[in-house]
Amino acid sequence: MKPFILISLIAVELLCAPVAFAEVKAHPPLVFVINSAVNPLLNQAFVNETIETIRRNVYPRRLEVKYAELLEIEEMMEKKTADFYLATSSTVRRFQDIGLRDMVTASSPFSKDPNKSEGSLIIVNADRKDLNTIDDLKGKKAAAGRVTAFGMYLAAMGEVAKAGYNPQQFFSGTSFYGLDRDKIIEDVLTGKADVGILRICYLEDAVNRKVVDPTRLKFINLQPEDEHICLHSTAL
Structure with a gap:
């Protein structure tokens, strides 16, 4: 089963083991899917930094970035067709039963408690x-x-x-x-x-x-x- 990880509105440093170049060539690129709704919610520079952080840490594997609507993302999560996701924390909760796990969550500056920031x-x-x-x-x-x-x-x-x-x-x-x-x-x-x-x-x-x-x-x-x-x- 292909592993996949969901990132809840984050910028995160991924720690990846070195991969031999020959082995890299034998593998398809890693896929990072971003919810289209993220852009109005987060500063674009923040999103770009997240992308580059992941790209830097999975190198020499290539990182393919896609933007998708929520319904398409949900289908991809169910079929496990991507490796990383950038979406809301509520999406993590809804898909934990099929293996999705959150790595890091960005807290809202408008809430005193990051566990109580959605509504x-x-x-x-x-x-x-x-x-x-x-x-x-x-x-x-x-x-x-x-x-x-x-x-x-x-x-x-x-x-x-x-x-x-x-x-x-x-x-x-x-x-x-x-x-x-x-x-x-x-x-x-x-x-x-x-x-x-x-x-x-x-x-x-x-x-x-x-x-x-x-x-x-x-x-x-x-x-x-x-x-x-x-x-x-x-x-x-």
Whole structure:
């Protein structure tokens, strides 16, 4: 079985034993797959340094770098077709049962505890006086990022489940926009969606980019700000 390792948002020095050049030529290149969602989350220089660190430490074996969407990465993980991955820590957890293991995890500067830095923020239009709790969202239209992404969707559905509802039957419909997360905010403000689900800290990023005035939004199931400086509606 081909070994494979998942790297959770990291820059890591890999310690590799020397490999004879003749042996290297007999082996295909090592494959490093990077989640396309990483680029908006991390500084590109950080990603490039990670790539070069791995390339330097696997030399003289060649390193082939690929960018892929989450669904494609999940398929590659199941089929064990790559050697290294750069993805979120939640992906590590979901695939540990088939042999994936994390090497090093980068902690968020916005969280006091690196084990509690992922979650979701549930938003509605500030004018919606009828939407104040998770109960009020039942049967409404939602907008989110990716159906398999922890912060973009699954964490919020966890809160729905904790409230006693079946997450698969909770919303009347959900539009998924992938990495076009500004569209989630737009749908909430224009009324195309009643509720939006954002990955933690994305609101603050949108405010900094002047995409939205936060006073135009209301936040559902808001949690205390004792562990994370970004607003969040879910357990971390």
